[in-house]
Amino acid sequence: MRIGDGLAVVSTREIHMPGARGPQRVTPKAMAVLCLLADNPGKVVSRSALLAEVWPGTLPTDDVLTQAVTQLRKAFGAGMGDAAEGKRYIETIAKNGYRLTATVEWLADGESGGKEPGDSPASSAEPAPAPVAASDAPRPRVTRRVFVAGVTVLALAVVSGTFMLMRAARAPAAAVPDPAHGVGAPARPYRLITSAPGFELSPTLSPDASMVAYAATVRGRRGTVILVQTTSSAQPRQLSEPPAADVSDSLPAWSPDGREIAFARTERNGRCRVMIVAANGGGDEREVARCDHNDLLSFDWTPDGNGLLFGTMAGSDPSPGIRVLELATGRWRELDYDVGEDDFDYAPRYSPDGKWIAFVRNPQLGDLWRMPAAGGKPEPLTRLGTEIRGWSWLPDSRSILFGRRVDSQARLYRLDVARGRVDDLGLDDAQSPAVSAPTGMLAFVHRRPQFGIYRVDPLGSPDAPVTRMRLFESSGRDTQPTISPDGRQLVFTSDRSGRFELWHADLSRPRSLRPLEGVRPETRQAPVWSADSRKLLVAGWDERERASIYEVVPETGRATRLPIPLERPLQAVYLPDPTQLLIGAETGNGDMRLILYDRSRTPWRALQVVEGVSQARFDPVRRRVLFTRLSGDGLWQADLELRPESVRQVDATMPARWRYRTWAVTGDGGIDYLHRSPDCRARLSRIDSGAPATYCLDPEKLGSTNGFSVDARTGAVYVALATEDGTDIGFMALPESPVKFLLGIARWLNSFEKSTS
Known part of the structure; x- marks a missing residue:
């Protein structure tokens, strides 16, 4: 050329x-x-x-x-x-x-x-x-x-x-x-079949793919309802009838015969029920099971339509693993398979041929597993350790479609189960796929939010008005704001330049905002400042797609990959002793551990280990290590040596295990927890304090789930809030398999030769 x-x-x-x-x-x-x-x-x-x-x-x-x-x-x-x-x-x-x-x-x-x-x-x-x-x-x-x-x-x-x-x-x-x-x-290869403002979530297709049901926000209600419509962009009709405006109906699942839809109903007082209603709306809703509002609830129909397959439940009726609810008798049947005490098996689904059950084990780490439908030994299908945003079997029972968070967005991928091959479908901002096996049609959630970094001034009484100021205007997605201990510097992750990067600014000079080259940050773990505000520990990926920890000097932009003797490190935390680091890492079998390392020698030497840790922080005021666990809600602490006898629980309910990244240590040694309540989409609650307090940072804007920080000197909160948000339902035919695509290319080549010979 x-x-x-x-x-x-x-x-x-x-x-x-x-x-x-x-x-x-x-x-x-x-x-x-x-x-x-x-x-x-x-x-x-x-x-x-x-x-x-x-x-x-x-x-x-x-x-x-x-x-x-x-x-x-x-x-x-x-x-x-x-x-x-x-x-x-x-x-x-x-x-x-x-x-x-x-x-x-x-x-x-x-x-x-x-x-x-x-x-x-x-x-x-x-x-x-x-x-x-x-x-x-x-x-x-x-x-x-x-x-x-x-x-x-x-x-x-x-x-x-x-x-x-x-x-x-x-x-x-x-x-x-x-x-x-x-x-x-x-x-584009799909069309959006919903267009109302707000959120449309968790789509499920009728067997013939002529109808789609989903949970949606509607005007005049704080909770969501179940809507049903044709897949030709017609106006929806409301299927479920929540008893109050603050009750949420969610997680619809269409029965194999197309006649009924199961869904979850959650009330503000914590009551949770699984309901079934006729898909045409011509019948009463009936309760089939009780659940707990704190659970990450998941269920799907059995192939014969006579039962519901549930994932792990940890509430009032706990189950360590996957089980079946027989609808005719109301009896539970446990599946006999290998499940660990700390494992949480989420979103189980039968394959279209009825031979397999696949599920997500420990959603905080996010990998797909499979076992025979009757039970047995599960096997991992992926080793991604990522945020899986919904999944569905493909009609051949040999492939799976799943959503995965990549940098600042979610995308859809196809998994070839036999070969372990993963293909990107090329759909931006797509998640929660639902496939109609008889027709090969696909529905999914299309979400393209924008997040901005806000500073919320020091909080007074819970009833006092909150003062917010947005920093660094952009049309991108800015998240994970991390303020330095001296309160003068801020780093955050963003795709504002068209690629996902780590950005740094001297707050006294807003024009100093710039990306820090040499590191692609991890979305699940926010950076960690050194006590002198000169260095950062950043979880990221190297040029060979290996999970890595970098030590970054913002003043010079220098990024150094640390020689951690682990394959999948996900977090690093400074301690007062400069020769020691805390490292959070995946074990490779769906679990995670916190390791105290002596880095004064090469290779580094592990001094102590705590199993099942999802995230850790250092509290310099009380000189303790705080951490969350994969296995349950709450917060734990240990001394700086991680001695087993020092481990104790600080709070039994907060943070929730699914919001394990949205908590931060304050300047006085307290803990702030960012979560959502029925009347406030970004609520901050104090943990481990003599006088628990709660503040609504913003009643309308959702807070990002991957981290915030608190200025140790002033108490100001730095948080990422959604500036534009909402979802729609996309609908399309499944993309052709790679083999069919290559055959199509071969046919094109043949016709091309004939036309040019």
């Missing part, structure tokens, strides 16, 4: 620039990115499209794409005296993607567009032809030999997962329609 003044040779992955000492070789992925951009010169190609096409079958991060673009820019900048000149070739479009700004000419093999590679325009023996736009590029004749080579490459691509690079290398640049012709943006 002739690209601007340069020549890109796809087969050798070399970019030749005038004045350069020699060709610049780039990685296969970088060349694949260039080919896709060259297919659309002057047009923006989204980051999600580039990631989905160039890194199929993986869970890519924005960093790998950024590195590929940086490599291309350096190659284009070679010979210009400054690698930054390469930015003129590839432009970053904030919050969207990239655009190739240079003209493109596709050339036959062996051509150089009138120049030899590396020649400057003046040194060419003949004048170079003027670059032409991709839409004007001549279509080269494709011979049978080229065609056969293309098919061979395509077959290899099934194994390597890089067929997109080869397709771009063999075909001429696609013509780009002139916008003046009235051609709009490419149609």
